[in-house]
Amino acid sequence: MPLLKNEAIIKELYTRVEGEDTLPDRGAVLVDLARWQADRSALIARGSEIGVRLTSAEAPEAIADDLSQLSLVALEFPAFTDGRAYSYARLLRERYGFQGEVRAVGDVLLEQLHFMHRSGFDCFEFSSDQPEEDWIIAQADMKVWYQPTGDKRPTATQLRRR
Amino acid sequence: MYEYDEFDADFVNQRALQFGRQVESRLSGKLSEDQFRPIRLMNGLYLQLHAYMLRVNVPYGCLNSAQMRKLAHIARVYDKDYGHLTTRQNMQFNWIKLSDMPEILLELASVEMHGIQSSGNCIRNITADEYAGVAAEEIEDPRVYCELLRQWSSLHPEFSFLPRKFKIAVTGSEKDRAVVKAHDIGLRLHRNENGEEGFEVFVGGGLGRTPFIGKSIRAFLPTEHVLSYCEAILRVYNQLGRRDNKYKARIKILVHEMGSEAFSELVEKEWAEIKQGALALPQAEIERVREFFAPPAYEALPEEDPDFEAQRKAEPGFALWARQQLAAHKRAGYAIVNVSCSPVGKPPGDISSAQMEGFADLADTYNFGEMRVTHNQNLVLTDVRKRDLFDLWKKLVALGLATANHGLIGDTICCPGLDYCALATARSIPLAEKISERFADPERQAEIGEIYLNMSGCINACGHHHVGNIGIVGVDKKNTELYQLMLGGSAEEDASLGKILGPGFDEDGIVDAVETVINIYIDMREPNEKFIETYRRLGPEPFKDRLYGAPA
Amino acid sequence: MQQVVIANRLTDGVVVFLGRNRCWVESLDDCPPTEQTDEASALLALGVKAEEEQEIVGPDLIEVASHQGTLVPVKMREAMRARGPSTRTDLGKQAGN
Numbered sequence: 001m002p003l004l005k006n007e008a009i010i011k012e013l014y015t016r017v018e019g020e021d022t023l024p025d026r027g028a029v030l031v032d033l034a035r036w037q038a039d040r041s042a043l044i045a046r047g048s049e050i051g052v053r054l055t056s057a058e059a060p061e062a063i064a065d066d067l068s069q070l071s072l073v074a075l076e077f078p079a080f081t082d083g084r085a086y087s088y089a090r091l092l093r094e095r096y097g098f099q100g101e102v103r104a105v106g107d108v109l110l111e112q113l114h115f116m117h118r119s120g121f122d123c124f125e126f127s128s129d130q131p132e133e134d135w136i137i138a139q140a141d142m143k144v145w146y147q148p149t150g151d152k153r154p155t156a157t158q159l160r161r162r
Numbered sequence: 163m164y165e166y167d168e169f170d171a172d173f174v175n176q177r178a179l180q181f182g183r184q185v186e187s188r189l190s191g192k193l194s195e196d197q198f199r200p201i202r203l204m205n206g207l208y209l210q211l212h213a214y215m216l217r218v219n220v221p222y223g224c225l226n227s228a229q230m231r232k233l234a235h236i237a238r239v240y241d242k243d244y245g246h247l248t249t250r251q252n253m254q255f256n257w258i259k260l261s262d263m264p265e266i267l268l269e270l271a272s273v274e275m276h277g278i279q280s281s282g283n284c285i286r287n288i289t290a291d292e293y294a295g296v297a298a299e300e301i302e303d304p305r306v307y308c309e310l311l312r313q314w315s316s317l318h319p320e321f322s323f324l325p326r327k328f329k330i331a332v333t334g335s336e337k338d339r340a341v342v343k344a345h346d347i348g349l350r351l352h353r354n355e356n357g358e359e360g361f362e363v364f365v366g367g368g369l370g371r372t373p374f375i376g377k378s379i380r381a382f383l384p385t386e387h388v389l390s391y392c393e394a395i396l397r398v399y400n401q402l403g404r405r406d407n408k409y410k411a412r413i414k415i416l417v418h419e420m421g422s423e424a425f426s427e428l429v430e431k432e433w434a435e436i437k438q439g440a441l442a443l444p445q446a447e448i449e450r451v452r453e454f455f456a457p458p459a460y461e462a463l464p465e466e467d468p469d470f471e472a473q474r475k476a477e478p479g480f481a482l483w484a485r486q487q488l489a490a491h492k493r494a495g496y497a498i499v500n501v502s503c504s505p506v507g508k509p510p511g512d513i514s515s516a517q518m519e520g521f522a523d524l525a526d527t528y529n530f531g532e533m534r535v536t537h538n539q540n541l542v543l544t545d546v547r548k549r550d551l552f553d554l555w556k557k558l559v560a561l562g563l564a565t566a567n568h569g570l571i572g573d574t575i576c577c578p579g580l581d582y583c584a585l586a587t588a589r590s591i592p593l594a595e596k597i598s599e600r601f602a603d604p605e606r607q608a609e610i611g612e613i614y615l616n617m618s619g620c621i622n623a624c625g626h627h628h629v630g631n632i633g634i635v636g637v638d639k640k641n642t643e644l645y646q647l648m649l650g651g652s653a654e655e656d657a658s659l660g661k662i663l664g665p666g667f668d669e670d671g672i673v674d675a676v677e678t679v680i681n682i683y684i685d686m687r688e689p690n691e692k693f694i695e696t697y698r699r700l701g702p703e704p705f706k707d708r709l710y711g712a713p714a
Numbered sequence: 715m716q717q718v719v720i721a722n723r724l725t726d727g728v729v730v731f732l733g734r735n736r737c738w739v740e741s742l743d744d745c746p747p748t749e750q751t752d753e754a755s756a757l758l759a760l761g762v763k764a765e766e767e768q769e770i771v772g773p774d775l776i777e778v779a780s781h782q783g784t785l786v787p788v789k790m791r792e793a794m795r796a797r798g799p800s801t802r803t804d805l806g807k808q809a810g811n
Contacts, residue, residue: 059401081200081283083323087400090320095435111184111193111201118319141180144173146313148440149320155440156169156313157447189725191768209771211795212806213727242805257805259726509801580791581799587791591801641790 002131005101005123009131014051014072030074033058036066044069053105056084060092067098075121077106086119093120093150113138118151163224163532164309164454166274173316174271177278181205182264189261204284204322206277207263210584214258217280218270222290222308222332223251223534227522230533232273234518240266245518247503247511247539249575249624250329251289252280256582278316283324285315285396289331291339292536295455296498296544298490302351302359304334306452307388310443314389321396325403326411328396329368336655341537343367343376343657344629346413347395349388359385365395365425366417369623373659374414377422379429385448387433390441394433398425458530458545463495467548480555482604486566488551497548501541501558502565502573506602509591510576511539520561528554537626538575540568570607571615571680572598575626579619579636580643586619588636588643593617596673601680610680613693614653629653631694632679633660634672645672649679649705650697663702664710679705716747716778716785717754719761720792721770729795729807730770732757738770741807742785742796747778 003010014030017023023042028049036043036052043050051072052063060073067073073092075085085104092098101123104116108126113135116124128134145153166174184201187193193201202208206217218233233253237245240262241255248254258266270276280287288308295303311330315321321328333340334351342348348364360382367376383391395413402420404410417425474481489498501521504510513521525533525543528550534542541563546554558564567573574597577583579590594617601607616630620637627633633648644666651660667675682705687696697705719732733739734746748754754775761773777788787793798806 080197081323082405083283083321084401084405086320086323087397109197111197112323115317115319115322137183141183142173142176142317144169144176146173146316147318147320156173159169160167160450161447189768191766195765195771209722209727211791212729212798213722261725580794581801589800591799595801638790641788643790 001125001127003103003123003125004131004135007132007135010123013049016053028071030072033062036063040066040069051101051103054085054088056082060088060096064096067092067096067100070098070100072101072103072123073098074103074105074125077104077108077112080107080109080112082107086115089116089120090149110134110138114142118145118147118149118153120150163226164221164305164451170274170313171271174274174276174278175268177205177276177317178264178267178271181267185260185264200282200323202260202263203282204279205263205267206280207258207260208281208584210256210582211580212582213256214260214263215254215256215582216258216263216266216277217248217252217254218275218277219280219287220252220275220535221312222288222294222305223292223536224305225533225535227525227531227533229273229275230518230522230525232269232275234515234522236266236269237518238515244512244514246509246578247513247535247541249537249539249577249626250287251292251535251537252287253535256578281327282322283326283328284322285318285324285328285330288312288315289329289340289345289537291333291335292534292542293339293489293498293544294334295457296491296493296496297335297337298492299337300335300492301353302334303452303455304332304340304349304351305455306448307349307351307361307385308332309451309454310389310448311392314392314441318396321400324396324400325405326408326413328399328413330392338653338655338657339536341626341629341653341657344369344373344626344653345376347392348376351385352382354382361385361388363391363395365429366414366422367657368412368414369626369628370412371409371621371623372412372415373623373628374418375657375659376414377417379422379426386443386445387437389443390437390439391429391433393441394429394436397432398428402428457493458532460493460496460545461547463493463547463549465494467495470548470551473552477552479559480552482608483555483564483566484551486570486608487568491545493545495548497546497551499543499546499551499554500536500568501543501563502567503540503563504567504573504576504594504598505562505565506572507595507599510574510594513541517561517563520557521563524554524557524561538573540573566604567598567607569612569614571601571610571613571632571676572607574598575614575616575630577618577620577624579625583619583624585622586636587621587638588619588645590617590619590625590634590636593634593636593645593669593672596669597676600673600677610684611692613680614651615676616651616653626653627651628659629657630660631697632676634676637666639666643669645669647672647675647679647709649702650694652694661702663706675709678709682708716749716780717757717775718742718745718747718778718785719757719773720776720787720795721761721764721773724768724771727771732761732764732773736760738764742778742787745785747785 030051053074103123331345363380364376529543576594580586617634618625629651648660730738731745
């Protein structure tokens, strides 16, 4: 599935390692929370980039102390109507100060991209024939924002004070 | 009232154009119905039994005459010449075409209106006391905070896919006209012992299939923290609210299952992290918004108006109306006028385009061009000079809006029911019509006195039946409508939930049963005792015994 | 048991029924019911396909019965959809608008 980051399609750098599957010899990997917790030292010892994938029932508090070891956190949307990961993304960025990639995976749709970006997601795995065009459409609609989030978009209140 | 600046105006216009794009995507098949449904709901568009239904937000019940005329225009051009006032202070239209929606939203945007978040699993229209700013006994005007909450909640990126819908109500009076204890968050503005403004915060109230009275989780929240505290509540709910069962997904279930103390601890912990952040309200911002709600140019008037007194003596119809429909204003010589939209034998809350336009004219002539919508599905003119009341009344009579039943049994709260609603299991409007006809005699209604009769056409309780002094809920039993009677609910500061009295009745039987209950009350009440007081003193037994027979 | 497929038209939400030649019609009178279970399933499948093709929304099989020479849905809810609101007989299909 295409990956979109910084308005462009990017190549997948991470090898997804499901459950207790064997780790590849080298290269970046994306593992589940349980695998990370079980094999933490071995994963760090590999010397490659590590990503952790959280289900929508796994809050990022579980990895808050590990974030300096991680370059990617992938947050799952089991259905686009399950909005827990919006809070998780904000917590990762605004509470825990995570600077790495926050990736939206699962039921990711054009119409939710803007909310996701505002919440702190910067990478999107979504099924589309034209992801770059979709990104432009999704960002073009709304240009006024009322909520201060970590995305640095100026809110209406901030602009009024200028 | 609040007026949009360029940011607010751009926001609703952009949102209208966005929905135009999304409708196109739906019609071309880029969006499936499953994908489109939450989008249209978040713009106020439902698909009901007969057609699409559009719910237009009336922010905390405040409308101006230009907006009312626009609603009339929409009813006439895009609907079937009428609208319906809802139990959350909004107006809805029952016969909307999807293909007209982009145009309708642009029309609404031109008068600072929209349907954003009038449905969907997000923060809904903020509701408030319909007498905000004018009630004689008011502590503080809640509209300032309603507007700040409205902006904060509009397309909140974190809270647009909550486990379930989320409703916030605000009051600033001792007397609760906003049903704050039946909301996901209820905010009661008051002053502490140092004279500072703050909120008592209730969470986890709600009606529906599992009704709860909200729990107070904070006695005093300084007003500058209202946004951060609500954000903390919503963040806890968004992460922990149940998503496995839509019937258990409201915050009331979370609060009930974990206990309000444990819930409150989580909220306080989250709030401690964000209270000093960007959501803290600078006093200047509060004052900026407060200016919009500055009192209009009142005249210095004597409290009593001699003409008004004389007109009441001369015209019994006017006297009856004035006795029932007026409320005390904080300014001398002014009155708050309740305008009933529940005439005898007609659907509660329905209002025609012509009535909307006529009423907008009255608001311009007598009320500084503004009006309110109430959760009782009525209208209010908040600032009428007593000397104008007689002229106003004559014009209301001509418009068919002079029914004198405020707070009486004919002034029912009633959901659309099976006549319109896709969720309903029984009709409710015909029952409201029959009950108002049974008690049509104004003298009889006045003799019965203050009573709230609420009815819903299903357990979802849009008609607030649990908090009616008399509540009726319709159910479908083997393809026949059956109505259950409950007594003892209250929506006010002494909020309580009614209890079902016994087996249900058919359509005619329930009207008789209501009359029986009223007759028992008349027989057994003490002097000046309201229905709810008599019920609380006697309990359900006398009513049960007469309706179902005394136990052997 | 006689059945028809009911739905709302996507563009305007108007209640429609699956009539002859796979056409969606606004009146139940123009809609031949089926008594065959297989045929009913096939009709519903046509409804599902019509939803995928952005013609209608929410196709559903409903039971109908003859009443004084015309077809009427058996369930109250569907009868309301086929007729219009009972409190406003000047509106909806019953009023021809």
